[in-house]
Amino acid sequence: MATAASQPASSSWHWKETAWLVEGHKQPLYCGAFNHWSPLLADLVATVGSNRATIYRCLPDGGLQVVQCYIDRDASEEYFVCAWSVDEASGAPLLLLAGKKGLLLAVNALTGALEAQLEGHGSSINDIAVHPDRPNLVVTASRDQSLRMWNLRTRCCVLVFQGDGGHRNEVLTLSWKAEARQAPDDSQCGEAPGGDLGMLLSAGMDNQIKIWGLQPYARVVAASEEWVAGGPRVFPTSHVTMPLFSSERPHWNYVDCVRWLGDFVLSKSVDNTLVCWQPDTSTQQHSRDGDVKFVQELALEDCGSVWWLRFALDYWGSLLAIGTARGRVLVFDPNTVPSAPKARLKPRRSAGLKGDQRAPLVRQTAVSFDGSIIVACHDDGSLTRPIRAPPAMKPTTARAAVALLACYLLATGVSGRTMAPREEGPARTLKGIEVAGTAESTPVQTKGLADWLDAIGDTIFGTCTWGNCCGAGCDCSEGSDAKDRLDRACRAHDVCYGGEDWKDCDAICRCDRELAEKADEYAALDCSEIDYAYCEDMKAKAEPIAAAMWVKIGACNC
16 A cells, blocks of 8 residues: 655656557557555556456566456446556455446455456446555446446445436546545544545546545444355445536536545546646635636647547646557646646657557556556557656766767677777867767667667766776676666667678678767757657767767778
């Protein structure tokens, strides 16, 4: 379970896509959810699509590993939502699944066994909310215009939210928050048992956003904890007919995603706006009329006229991620005003698309506990995984790049070979930098600029360069990051130079000049005018590399 001692990830807004895969069913992935209950399982993310649920582990090297996959025997079932809970008795993680058939399933992710199958809704289930502190309490939102609270431990339906003040159309989304705790006093001795139940947020196709107070039903919830499942009688479910607050002011159309952000509400409709607001309870009249106080609007892109595009927050509410109809992910800091996207993450596979072609839309995003990992669930059954990357090093002068290049050229040759330097030539001045007239092959590749920048950038500017790789603090054993960088640089050298130690300086210069020109193009990019998720990162890598390559070309006297 989350602890106050946990800290959010680095404040860096640099991201890099590290994994992409397509699930076999190739149907829309409607939901993804990270496990926020256990620090030991914080790297687990679940997705649902078709009649299948899959659990992945986010590996430290940036990959995705399939841990478990569940396939419903009913081929006509279609899962719309998943969420995590935990068995309080055993501590086992529970994966909650629901969808088209209106059944709530609880799967023990430790054993793979189906722990519970709860039914009661008259139509499909669109969302699941788990109590932040009491994982056995779960609420579901349904197409039948109702919400239902379930007790997973005793397998009973505790509350039904429906009636005069309920929703008038399909309920699409839920969010649950716990109330701030206060120290007990003598006046609370007669308080009904059941503990803090918090407040529930719901919204749907009737354009209404409703806040439900749960504390008046604490005795009913407490009774559900004592109920014995499988007895001769069913639990006496109570009905909640009136919400604390109801409003259609924030949006004019379907509301497909709501989340609590402290005491504020984040809500999104089928337009290019995500709204942060709070109920206006300054007077009873304002509260009855459903008046709200707008705090800020987050400007979205390519989200209009499409519903079921859902956003996600990290545990701390310091990062918000939402997908778009063009397959990108917008990343916001919801705590800043005004709030423009901090990053626009474009899937790498969309780089070759032209004209009206675009990557499949992102139905929902999932954000890890500390905000370091985002998983985007696409409409074609694919996932992409971007992770936070530290800002690239930016040398302040070209001389710094030359110094780094000099260290690199003195290092051991590629693949165990020692590269023979060219004959000394006259010193030349290039862009105001005096260099010696020597040249060597540089292990870089002409195909795939992004891979090349990573290869040469990691080798020259990385923590473990060739010259110091086997020095103190660097691990070059098989499987280590440093060894992987060296192998990658060796492969890049073979692509560029055909696997030989070229003796023709002109041939080396032709290859190097092409690389330098490409690096110059990236170094000159205006990232404010280009739709490329890694623009700033690539530009930062390209600047010192371009300077170093031109110095090398000048030294080669070509």
